[in-house]
Amino acid sequence: MALALLLLIGVLLGLLTPGQHTTIxxxxxxxxxxxxxxRVLASEYHDTFTTLWLLDADDPQQxxxxxxxxxxVGWDIEASVSADxxxxxxxxxxxxxxxxxxxxxxxxxDASGIREVAADLDLRGGLIWSDDGDRxxxxxxxxxxxxxxxxxxxxxxxxxAAQMSPHTVAMRGDTVWATLLGANxxxxxxxxxxxxxxxxxxxxxxSDGWTRDWALAPDTRSIAWTEQGAGSGELSVRVAPxxxxxxxxxxxxxxxxxxxxxxxxxxxxxMPIWQPSGEWxxxxxxxxxxxxxxxxxxxxxxxxxxxxxxxxxxxxSIESEQLVWRGPEGDVISAPEAFRxxxxxxx
Amino acid sequence: xxxxxLRxxxxxxxxxxxxxxxxHSLGAVRTEAAPSSCxxxxxxxxxxxxxxxxxxxxxxxxxxxxxxxxxxxxxxDEDFELPPLAVGLERTPSPTAVIPPQVLxxxxxxxxxxxxxxxxxxxxxxxxxxxxxxxxxxxMQVTSSIVNDGxxxxxxxxxxxxxxxxxxxxxxxxxxxxxxxxxxxxxGDHDPMLVESWYYAxxxxxxxxxxxxxxxxxxxxxxxxxxxxxxxxxxxxxxLVLRCIADPPRVDGRSLWDPLPVVLPDWTAxxxxxxxxxxxxxxxxxxxxxxxxxxxxxxxxxxNIPLPSGAQPVAPVDTPSSLRQQVLGDPVERxxxxxxxxxxxxxxxxxxxxxxxxxxxHNDGTGLLAWRVQDAPSWLGFDIQAGVAVGAGYAxxxxxxxxxxxxxxxxxxxxxxxxxxxxxxxxxxPDGTTTxxxxxxxxxxxxxxxxxxxxxxx
Numbered sequence: 161m162a163l164a165l166l167l168l169i170g171v172l173l174g175l176l177t178p179g180q181h182t183t184i185x186x187x188x189x190x191x192x193x194x195x196x197x198x199r200v201l202a203s204e205y206h207d208t209f210t211t212l213w214l215l216d217a218d219d220p221q222q223x224x225x226x227x228x229x230x231x232x233v234g235w236d237i238e239a240s241v242s243a244d245x246x247x248x249x250x251x252x253x254x255x256x257x258x259x260x261x262x263x264x265x266x267x268x269x270d271a272s273g274i275r276e277v278a279a280d281l282d283l284r285g286g287l288i289w290s291d292d293g294d295r296x297x298x299x300x301x302x303x304x305x306x307x308x309x310x311x312x313x314x315x316x317x318x319x320x321a322a323q324m325s326p327h328t329v330a331m332r333g334d335t336v337w338a339t340l341l342g343a344n345x346x347x348x349x350x351x352x353x354x355x356x357x358x359x360x361x362x363x364x365x366x367s368d369g370w371t372r373d374w375a376l377a378p379d380t381r382s383i384a385w386t387e388q389g390a391g392s393g394e395l396s397v398r399v400a401p402x403x404x405x406x407x408x409x410x411x412x413x414x415x416x417x418x419x420x421x422x423x424x425x426x427x428x429x430x431m432p433i434w435q436p437s438g439e440w441x442x443x444x445x446x447x448x449x450x451x452x453x454x455x456x457x458x459x460x461x462x463x464x465x466x467x468x469x470x471x472x473x474x475x476x477s478i479e480s481e482q483l484v485w486r487g488p489e490g491d492v493i494s495a496p497e498a499f500r501x502x503x504x505x506x507x
Numbered sequence: 508x509x510x511x512x513l514r515x516x517x518x519x520x521x522x523x524x525x526x527x528x529x530x531h532s533l534g535a536v537r538t539e540a541a542p543s544s545c546x547x548x549x550x551x552x553x554x555x556x557x558x559x560x561x562x563x564x565x566x567x568x569x570x571x572x573x574x575x576x577x578x579x580x581x582x583x584d585e586d587f588e589l590p591p592l593a594v595g596l597e598r599t600p601s602p603t604a605v606i607p608p609q610v611l612x613x614x615x616x617x618x619x620x621x622x623x624x625x626x627x628x629x630x631x632x633x634x635x636x637x638x639x640x641x642x643x644x645x646x647m648q649v650t651s652s653i654v655n656d657g658x659x660x661x662x663x664x665x666x667x668x669x670x671x672x673x674x675x676x677x678x679x680x681x682x683x684x685x686x687x688x689x690x691x692x693x694x695g696d697h698d699p700m701l702v703e704s705w706y707y708a709x710x711x712x713x714x715x716x717x718x719x720x721x722x723x724x725x726x727x728x729x730x731x732x733x734x735x736x737x738x739x740x741x742x743x744x745x746x747l748v749l750r751c752i753a754d755p756p757r758v759d760g761r762s763l764w765d766p767l768p769v770v771l772p773d774w775t776a777x778x779x780x781x782x783x784x785x786x787x788x789x790x791x792x793x794x795x796x797x798x799x800x801x802x803x804x805x806x807x808x809x810x811n812i813p814l815p816s817g818a819q820p821v822a823p824v825d826t827p828s829s830l831r832q833q834v835l836g837d838p839v840e841r842x843x844x845x846x847x848x849x850x851x852x853x854x855x856x857x858x859x860x861x862x863x864x865x866x867x868x869h870n871d872g873t874g875l876l877a878w879r880v881q882d883a884p885s886w887l888g889f890d891i892q893a894g895v896a897v898g899a900g901y902a903x904x905x906x907x908x909x910x911x912x913x914x915x916x917x918x919x920x921x922x923x924x925x926x927x928x929x930x931x932x933x934x935x936x937p938d939g940t941t942t943x944x945x946x947x948x949x950x951x952x953x954x955x956x957x958x959x960x961x962x963x964x965x
Binding site for chain 2 (some may be wrong): 205207235238257258262263284342343344345368369370429452454472
């Protein structure tokens, strides 16, 4: 099984397509050596609670329970690790809750322990940290809300126009970016947190289709995402700078950086992944294949790569999946069954 | 101190004690999960309702679900009958078409794990109805046509919230209305006997929202087929239901129903540009709908999809003619209360003041006897507004369970003097009829408030 996984991942890593300015060839990437193995933060779902585990990357049998988060039956947590990899925020549908769009609570887990910091949040609206780790951005009853990451106090709220579904994607300094999905496609809105209020400063139409897999660059100055254009149907991965001093923000940088051949637009999918060095690449795959491996995240040193490997029976018929990571020696290590990747951990 | 002042103080003290008694004794039955208000449906608090949780195997509920899908539960009840299902692309009403029972089984599991009462209520016991924070009631989590306005529940509201069979019938009816509505797109020839055809009706049952679109960014594009019991994150609602049909939940090692193969639409192939499951096609439809609600052509017609290859019709299910009787029973009313003689309730003032006055509603027959407070003076309060009394006939319940309606006086706002009123308890019978029992009661508020039922003071 391990050999098969190794072979599969090797092949699929070869499908990772380098970005426009990337010099790394993922299929033959060489890893730096030295240093101990990092730890993987993974979640294990149960009916009424989810456990967060810390696993040694080189020996996942060595694991420590970080937290056990209660939740409503049937709803897993949504978790996110801070940029310094020393704290994790997790949204969980309250055990007495019902509506995933209103009844989630926010937990914070760090070296000081675990505590609930906010309630009445949307489980499915996104959860991101600010780059400094002081704040988190969530959605509360449809409104983008910045919270103090320590105590959950609201620092600013912004509500999009009706019929636009907002989703948080990034925060740097006092600037928040959110996507708005509506009838005319996807808008990227830039919001500024000033004097206790979150205000929209500008927006740009980035797609007449939908977007997903938003990934902030390690230096937080660029963002990448996958786009399914409505007009052309083209599947693209785009990268745009988030610099706020550019007058033509957005549009000038939104040319497709990578596109799937149009004829295969819905038979392929793709997602961006950032290297710690700041280089980006595209993981693409063919939906018609039996196996799919999604690159999830590199560790901070760029030595370990977590992947979600899915094995199916054919198109649209994924049968099982497995969390694995590839180590610096090229070895593939599997997480226990049903574990889900949350992030790499330094805490 | 004048007599008038003394009377006033005593009245105030009594009102306070009564208020405390009401708050304490009535509040104790509310569950932590019950929301304090229902902003999306009426604005008031949810109704205080009582249900019974039958048995862990859910067999009676499953029987009721089967009956509901073929309009055999309440065929002559205009509030709870199943409308004829529209069949074919012309949506021709068919009096013989049915909802495949597996569809209703799976909805009820996803909605409530097939529970009518609050999760803390043991099997075979009476207790508060399962009410979600968004004020969905019972097994099917019904919210439609329920107006939580702070008043007494209507017949529909009470039955949906107390009696599992009516709750199920209401849910089946809501699903049928979604199936029939020309707003929603179709699968294949819109044949109800193919469970795959229910894709859009199921989507609409939960909410015709983008979050249930299979290509919505919130849904995992690489999700494996949902398994009942797995976390729901990343799955649109209709996939949860359809997959639970194919992979039924297990209770005590036994599947709740026989698995039925289901073929989900290949949404990845159908979500390309301009394809039926292109997210933009959906949003364009929404845009059209908001501009021209009810306009022509149907705004979501472009979302019609072919029947997935391999879909097979459900075999018709024979339902024994006796099943309805087994599920609903034949309830027989008996009201009991201390001091209830010749139709009048003689209660002591201390009983009323402390909230300990109670009427017991017994069911000397079988099945469930559904009751509700239909009318009452404003100066009376109740712990529950409607409930069920359990009779014989359910295998999991070895003795009848009477329902208790506790009464307290809320005399604080009532001016001094004699007040007489009546509590009207409506009994809703399985044949669709309603009868009432009237309990006369009076309040004499003369300083130190005094209550005596049936004997107006002057």
